Amino acid sequence: MQIRFYHARILTMEDGKDIFQGEVWTGDDKIIFVGSTEEAAVKLAENTIVFDEEIDCEGNLLMPGFKNAHTHSGMTLLRSFADDLPLAEWLNNRVFPIEAQMTATDIYELSKLAVLEYLTSGITAVFDMYLTPESIADAFDDMGMRCVQVGAVNNFSQSPELVEEMYLKLNAKSPLQSYMLGFHAEYTCSKELLEKIAKLAQKYQAPVFTHLAETQAEVDGCVERYGKTPLAFLDSLGMFDYGGGGYHCVYMSEEDIRIMKDKGLFAVSNPASNLKLASGIAPISAFLEAGVPVALGTDGPASNNCLDMFREMFLVTALAKVREADASAVDAMEVLKMATVNGALAMGLKEADVLAKGKLADMILLDLNQPNMQPLNHIAKNIVYSGSKQNVKMTMIAGKILYRDGEFKTADMPQDIYQKANDIIGRFK
């Protein structure tokens, strides 16, 4: 399957490369050509290439798909189920009792609902942490979407043995699925359990990801337990000797940020969730100053409540501006890098970071012919400060167009998926 995209503006996200007018060609799951209109014309004259489809982009923008670097897809069930409640009541009295009853099949269906939403937001890969890794991988495979799962083990569910089993099994499952070492959070895991995960990190020389310093209470608790911040404590176990990173990273000391930099860790920021759950505002400017790469994630739909990278992109810079009392904090291009390149690198998707020959054909087309994208003073700033799901004209994953002009090209139809989600929540009411 070879597809030609022409009359496009192209933002490859390669360092220092400006937007240019040209073409992108895909062959199977890879990009086989990226170049200017002139370069494309030369190549077309030289070769007899048979395209299965030729798409006139009408001046709209091709760029790498967004990487949602922290989510819990199966929590679509609990969207708007228990909002506007104090955090402890929300979690203990509403979320946990329902989650305890959810089956692997439920989570399979609910993950599919999340995939539909990811596609509408131009998200081509997610970093997912949830309860039933195998049924989640099946859901993403069946929908044709790329998913990197991460271990979710804590004292109450899963085990280090399961994490290792999934690490071996899901990394061999399909080109679209992968799995990274991880655990839920310091405060939900015993020291013994954490030591076992750290041993896996050493054994496989692999990075580890976890919820990290999401609330002040979490940090205070760890200091009380171990005399160290969560990051310093986990690092002292050898957890991050092969990299990895933390989700949220709201309450970070200078020493924490130094460890992040030294170990090459990623700070995955989740600004909407951190507001909605009243957690706080992360020190993004401090990460950037220290050279710590920042990626972006939506967190789960029960705490956000939507799976929209445009919201996260606006918030990560707008909140940095108000936190630092500096309207010049965190430039728009830096934000686009967080949402694409940095996310891909955090998730181990080294072939999904930029648009270039040989890279994965995980790509989106953004509609610039909408009032919120006009005038064309600065396209990158338009996307970050003014962009919306409404601008996503197409989402392609592994060379397949899964969403285009508001229509889903997935195997399952949206109405069936919605019906199943409503049936599941009906069982619990």
Next chain:
Amino acid sequence: MQIRFYHARILTMEDGKDIFQGEVWTGDDKIIFVGSTEEAAVKLAENTIVFDEEIDCEGNLLMPGFKNAHTHSGMTLLRSFADDLPLAEWLNNRVFPIEAQMTATDIYELSKLAVLEYLTSGITAVFDMYLTPESIADAFDDMGMRCVQVGAVNNFSQSPELVEEMYLKLNAKSPLQSYMLGFHAEYTCSKELLEKIAKLAQKYQAPVFTHLAETQAEVDGCVERYGKTPLAFLDSLGMFDYGGGGYHCVYMSEEDIRIMKDKGLFAVSNPASNLKLASGIAPISAFLEAGVPVALGTDGPASNNCLDMFREMFLVTALAKVREADASAVDAMEVLKMATVNGALAMGLKEADVLAKGKLADMILLDLNQPNMQPLNHIAKNIVYSGSKQNVKMTMIAGKILYRDGEFKTADMPQDIYQKANDIIGRFK
């Protein structure tokens, strides 16, 4: 022109009324019927009503259009023109020099671009403060959109005499246009000028609106000049004896909030702009506790940068949650009231607040058959926490459908409007 909307979910926004399944009928610019499916069936059997169009809403949600209670529409020109700069540099070196060169015709064209964007976000009326009131009124009239303008006078442009002239002229211009007394801000107006506006308020027994307490520096400056906060000082001039309110209202003392309540003033919050310009987070919970009505606005596209009420709705509650460290702060239904009823009342649009017989047919249809609106645990919370422009299926103003399924039904075509905006910015580059 009579239109029947059937198979709808309906949120009238009347106090205490839940969402129900039913029909809304419009006749010319008014709503002529709102009722349940059963009530509609009875009425259809009784009467021989000839509809010009019957629209199957397929279970989607009809509700009052959003009221954007603070904007500067003509600033579309400066969207993404000078972001990521310190505030003073942005304003003095980039925004003001361009604004000084803009003609009434430029602002006419640029306001039309804003109208297109308002329609995509389900906004049916705006509260606009900008430079050339007559050309702005023409633009909104020509696009078929409701606009309440407010006096923008300051020491450098316009005059109290022009404010009075526009008050008389634009309130008589057309059913879609109106004009309220106002001035730019305390810090840009001499005491003499402010006294003249206060006299107009007394003469016409009319409310007055202005930028108020947007930054700490603004408050400090006023205290230095007059020994009072901006609100206390303006109130001491008799400015608010007939109501009105302030835009932004970020830095408000307890005494300020007491004055707001006593004078029946509206606090118009602009959360996205307050973040992006590093101004701060407004005390929304304190307003609600004191019984001060809060409305919502996008502010202008140069400072936001988009004109999207979904962004403002999410932010006004999410920022209150993080400001108060309380995830239960500001319930979703309260937010919908801010974005509809309160905005309408602030803007003097008493007939555009709710869906009911005899009210203005300013109404939107929100698409619930999208992944971000599923499952249907709580529709109001879905809209506030998860909603997006992508969910706006239709925007109707004064009984006319101006936007439907992504297509504009306005007199001017989007491409022509985009072209003119790009031509204008081209002149200044």
